[in-house]
Amino acid sequence: MEQNHLFPVFFKLNRLQVLVVGGGNIGHEKVSAMLQNSPDAGITVVATWFLPELEALAAQHTTVTLVQKEFSCGDLLGKDLVVAATNDRELNRTVWEKAKCSKVLINVADTPELCDFYLGSIVQKGNLKLAISTNGKSPTIAKRLKEVLQEALPDTLDEVLHKLQAIRDQLKGDFAEKVKQLNKLTEVLVKDKTEQ
Numbered sequence: 001m002e003q004n005h006l007f008p009v010f011f012k013l014n015r016l017q018v019l020v021v022g023g024g025n026i027g028h029e030k031v032s033a034m035l036q037n038s039p040d041a042g043i044t045v046v047a048t049w050f051l052p053e054l055e056a057l058a059a060q061h062t063t064v065t066l067v068q069k070e071f072s073c074g075d076l077l078g079k080d081l082v083v084a085a086t087n088d089r090e091l092n093r094t095v096w097e098k099a100k101c102s103k104v105l106i107n108v109a110d111t112p113e114l115c116d117f118y119l120g121s122i123v124q125k126g127n128l129k130l131a132i133s134t135n136g137k138s139p140t141i142a143k144r145l146k147e148v149l150q151e152a153l154p155d156t157l158d159e160v161l162h163k164l165q166a167i168r169d170q171l172k173g174d175f176a177e178k179v180k181q182l183n184k185l186t187e188v189l190v191k192d193k194t195e196q
């Protein structure tokens, strides 16, 4: 079976500076996805015009800045991640070239082969977060699977996480002993029903 070789990481976007080039449908979609996960994400959007929905989002998030202008190399200064989402393929490629020169990681929204990273479909249950990727095969299936899992996972999972954190904070002993005790406590979650 073909495998997905992408390695998922969870960025702290409130500590990073993201540049989004393009403020139309896709620019709005990507900014919105970032803010749904990281409401304090530091995002600068550079575009010649902005969708009103994006202007509304920026008005609600003080860490989002909209800069109405044509893209120029200087926009990359001090940025950690870039998303190129203009309707101009040539320009998206230019942004990619400049980002690579500056060693900044880039996602080119319509061009998987130019992406250093993909955005995933995200399931959120309080502190629990699952990121889904179909290896770029079908973002629609990623979205549908997210909806299924969002429904299927019980809301009580977050309570379990809180309780486990309290126990984790109380556990004494060395690291190996802590791991042993936590594994023992949570064994019930993976035990076969007939064994229980």
Ligand SMILES: C[C@@]1(CC(=O)O)C2=NC(=C\c3[nH]c(c(CCC(=O)O)c3CC(=O)O)Cc3[nH]c(c(CC(=O)O)c3CCC(=O)O)/C=C3\N/C(=C\2)[C@@H](CCC(=O)O)[C@]3(C)CC(=O)O)/[C@H]1CCC(=O)O
Binding pocket: 029, 030, 033, 107, 108, 109, 110, 111, 112, 115, 117, 118, 119, 120, 121, 122, 132, 133, 134, 135, 136, 137, 138, 139, 140, 142, 143, 146
């Ligand atoms: C998960 C999600 C995250 C997000 O964007 O926030 C995401 N796309 C979403 C939705 C979506 N995107 C598209 C549709 C229309 C239907 C369809 O084409 O299926 C829908 C569905 C809809 O909107 O309903 C069009 C599309 N997308 C890409 C291409 C180019 C290509 O495939 O060549 C084209 C064709 C463009 C064209 O035809 O012009 C490429 C990528 N899209 C990815 C992510 C990355 C792979 C993720 C993975 O590994 O699965 C990757 C590779 C790069 C990237 O963009 O990061 C988000 C779900 C949000 C949610 O959970 O609700």
Ligand SMILES: NC(=O)c1ccc[n+]([C@@H]2O[C@H](COP(=O)([O-])OP(=O)(O)OC[C@H]3O[C@@H](n4cnc5c(N)ncnc54)[C@H](O)[C@@H]3O)[C@@H](O)[C@H]2O)c1
Binding pocket: 021, 022, 023, 024, 025, 026, 027, 046, 047, 048, 049, 050, 051, 069, 070, 071, 085, 086, 087, 088, 089, 091, 108, 109, 110, 111
């Ligand atoms: N990855 C995905 O999920 C996905 C899905 C659908 C479409 N796409 C692709 O994404 C691209 C963008 O689509 P869209 O619907 O958002 O387009 P759009 O027309 O809604 O928006 C285009 C944006 O690009 C900006 N722009 C254009 N020239 C610029 C310049 N020189 N400097 C700065 N900004 C500039 C415009 O100001 C505008 O904000 C298309 O090429 C499309 O094929 C990707």
